[in-house]
Amino acid sequence: MGRIILYVVLAVLVIAVIIKFFYLLVAAVLGYWAYKQYRKNKEAGRRQTFTYVISAFVGLFLIFFLVSLSSEPANSPEQVAVVETKEEMKTQTVTTSEAAEVVVVATSKKSESADITTKENQEQNNRLPATLVEVTDGDTLKVKVDGKEEKVRLLLIDTPETVHPEKEEQPFGKDASNFVKKQVAKGNISLELDVSERDKYGRLLAYVWIGDKMLNEQLLEYGLARIAYIYPPNTKYVDQFEEIQEHARKEAKGIWSIENYVQDNGFVEPKPETTEPVVITKTPRVEEKVEVKVKEEPAVANVYYKNCDAVRAAGADPIYKGEPGYSRKLDRDGDGIGCER
Known part of the structure; x- marks a missing residue:
């Protein structure tokens, strides 16, 4: 039983070598045959035409062998893609299909960014x-x-x-x-x-x-x-x-x-409030003029802001000249607008 297993293993190895180096083995066999023919024709004094034909086939099969080697994929089925994050650089091994997906996503993002940049450039070019x-x-x-x-x-x-x-x-x-x-x-x-x-x-x-x-x-x-x-x-x-x-x-x-x-x-600027004379009759014989003031809004209390931080904290920025709390120190350039952002 052990010999059978050994023969099977050897047969598999021989087949693998034949498949892998088929062209090389054929070239070797033809080369050996050409050599034997060369010695035989030389001893008999015959022409070497057939020997040259066999040698040509030897060279042809050697070329086939070299081409088969160069056509094998240089890279393994797995590729390494480097994924960069803000926290750290991590190296991950991904399959070819996964790497392709990463490339597609990156290309898509670059494409979107390029589209936005192109649109902005076009708008600026239209100005x-x-x-x-x-x-x-x-x-x-x-x-x-x-x-x-x-x-x-x-x-x-x-x-x-x-x-x-x-x-x-x-x-x-x-x-x-x-x-x-x-x-x-x-x-x-x-x-x-x-x-x-x-x-x-x-x-x-x-x-x-x-x-x-x-x-x-x-x-x-x-x-x-x-x-x-x-x-x-x-x-x-x-x-x-x-x-x-x-x-x-x-x-x-x-x-x-x-x-x-x-x-x-x-x-529409609001009309200023005014006082109006009102005539009131007390008796049929006596008339008096009484001034009645229109009700006024209570005066705005004095507002003081220490600096622009206080103005912004109160939600009053920018503060304009004439508004409660405006002061020259809040308006350094003197344009009437203080605490501009």
Whole structure:
């Protein structure tokens, strides 16, 4: 029984060697045959033509053997992928299919990142570089675009008037104008146009960017403007503008700090409270004039903020000139807006 097992093992080994080195074994057998033929023909004085043919086959099978070696996969079925985490570097052994999944996920993330970057680059490429000429008021300014002077109206917003020929300066109008002057002084101005580029007055309608910040949004954020003049198709940012305005309204910033000041048709300043003479008749023959004062709201208590941290803690930032608690030390640049973020 033991011999049978030994013969089986030897047979398996021989078969494995034959399969693995088949071309080499054939080349060896043909080579030995060619050698014997060469010696035999030489002794008999015959030509060696047949010997050369056999030698050619020897060379051919050697080539087949070398090709079979080079075609074997160089890598093992398992590959090592290095997974990097924020905490540490871990080396894990994963199968080829798992490694492929990792590569696909990484490629997908890179693709998404590339798409976002491409979209941002396209939006920036659609902006027109501009040079400031003059700030007219909070929602209008003059710039130079491609060497041509243009009057620009900020899209989707309206600020209180400061230079209107038929209206007096409105509350927070000067604040809005000063804020715009301060922002555009930083330079790097660009204009993003919507679908319709001009209004009926020939002004450019634009979202004005100062670097990577939009001036339209900032005015709404600080309560220096309201959403207005929503005329399709120029509605690209109207949804996010409404969210920003609602936040400023809830915090009673700027224009939202005056009750009923912001109306659908613009800004309506409350009329000052006055005293009115009232005639009271005591008798048919005697009349007296009595002054009755209209009920006034209680005066605002003195408010004092030690520093801007105190202003922010009270939720009053930014604080504007004329508001309770405003002081010059909170407004270092003197533009009327203290504790700006």
